[in-house]
Amino acid sequence: MKRPLTLIAKARGSPVRAYLSASALPETRRRTPEWGGAALSRNPLAAGTRAGAAPPWLAVQAALMSLVDSRVRSDWWDSPSSLFLQFDEPIDSKVCRHLIRRYTGQGKHLHSVFVFVQMQRVGVRPDSFTFAPVLKSVARLCLREMGRSVHAYAAKANFDGDVYVGTSLVNFYGGCLLIGDAHQVFDEMGERNSVSWNALITGYTHNRKFAEALDLFREMQADGVEPTEVTMVGVLSACAHLGALSLGKWIHEYIDCHGLSLNEFLGTSLVDMYAKCGAVMEMEKAFVAMRIKNVYTWNALISGFAMNGRGEAALQAFSRMMMENLKPDGVTFLGILCACCHEGLVDEGKRYFRIMKDEFGLCPGIEHYGCMVDLLGQAGLFSEALHLVQNMDLKPDPIIWRTLLGACRTHRNVPLGRYAARKLLELEPTNADNYVLLSNIYAQDSMWDEIAQLRAMMNQKALAKVAGCSSIEIGNAVYEFIASDCLKPEVHDLLDDIRKELKQVGYAANTGLALYDIEEEEKESSVAFHSEKIALAFGLIRSPPGSTLRIVKNLRVCQDCHVFFKLVSLVYKRGISLRDRNQFHHFAGGSCSCRDHW
DNA sequence: CTAGGGTTAG
Known part of the structure; x- marks a missing residue:
């Protein structure tokens, strides 16, 4: 419970x-008690007892x-x-x-x-x-x-x-x-009325059952109940999570045609939907089209830029927000710090972290520290990162340690990696990702004994990894692929052909990390058939030439897939956007919007 | 007099 x-x-x-x-009735933590101990005259309910018009x-x-x-x-x-x-x-x-x-x-x-x-x-x-x-x-x-x-x-x-x-x-x-x-x-x-339908649809999105939410939306229409602004907020949220751009665009048109009012809620949902579908231009257009904007809207824009590798645009949006005299909140700074992180802007990040406290009186939460640890760690500033973790006024959570561990992998820092892993496994001994992460660090330095020990620990606890899963939207359908999925021969052959072709421009499979992976399934399929590669091959076959391929993945992209995608964008002259667990990778002409920094 | 809504690290 x-x-x-x-x-x-x-x-x-x-x-x-x-x-x-x-x-004792404890109250929500962030709320300062308004009436506790105060004089009764401050009680808003007392207003009616004074002279004057009565509510x-x-x-x-x-x-x-x-x-x-x-x-x-x-x-x-x-x-x-x-x-x-x-x-x-x-x-x-x-x-x-x-x-x-x-x-x-x-x-x-x-x-x-x-x-x-x-x-x-x-x-x-x-x-x-x-x-x-x-x-x-x-x-x-x-x-x-x-x-x-x-x-x-x-x-x-x-x-x-x-x-x-x-x-x-x-x-x-x-x-x-x-x-x-x-x-x-x-x-x-x-x-039942539209409000009841809305309650059910938003219930499904709250429960992260996005596809089912969209099914219900269809059912609602079949039932002859007109969708309202609230319906669309829920549906757009589902589109955003699924990366279902074409349905999202359809909803946008519906809103325009049926005169639904583009209020703060609906507008923000649109901005967020475009952001999470990697359509940055449409996001900006939707933002500009809004009459009334509030801090949620700006936050959606800022984090939208950040997750799409447009750090400088996120920072510019922040200064525009300041010019409009809007008060940023913790989420705003989360977006900003995240932008600095993706851009590797260490000093800028530190500055924003400071002014959020000093100028805006906002208390950094564990998420903000998480960004800072990532920022410092990815920049290789390990002593600063560790100092922050050990001296922050919140208890480091597993995510903090995992972030530090991830930075140790990037920079091959075995000693600190061990330390972070020990802390992490104390807090979260049953998360398979943690073992895999540490094992990757060991693999880089060929520490087989340690890897064997980790494998034994995992077997003993019978831990299983989350399977990689990618989806691609072609036309109005979404296709989903799981790593080591049974491949259609045409896709399998195409992947082989692509690999051969890429080798001519210098591609060499980077299987280093996967070979020592702990999961049996993963070993078998290895990096060659990671779900995003399958989705990519499928997309190349099925989509109209020249169109941008949009792929959504449930985990983070691996080194090898990243190189593979860059080269495909070059050789096949296709724009590809890949949504990670964390952020977007927009591939074009052999390079990625993340500048290989993720 | 009542019901439904948006942003959030790794």
């Missing part, structure tokens, strides 16, 4: 600690506030338990509903859930309007069992036929990574 909580919290950008307790929800609020005043408890709002412990009067369900709405609206999700629970305790019956906000809070906290019992309660009270309640339930299950349950609730809903 703990793990999915972290996952969803990370996905939603609000780290939480979820422990239900009556005495519409005044009646209930005023009643609440006078109750509060009579009890003289200024911390009342921060500890809703006092509502139930101290008041002799029977608690009204309207009061509870408002309380829950306010708490959820303020991001005080545990308070909201707590009030709901207390309502059951003292026998106050919620109405159908109470379920939506409490389910939102339950979803945010990823309290799965709690959500299930809320669901059961709603069913018992016959509220589950309500579209609002049903849609909230779909959203809850989807948000807690229980997409099967979300779909089931959706199927059983008596009444």
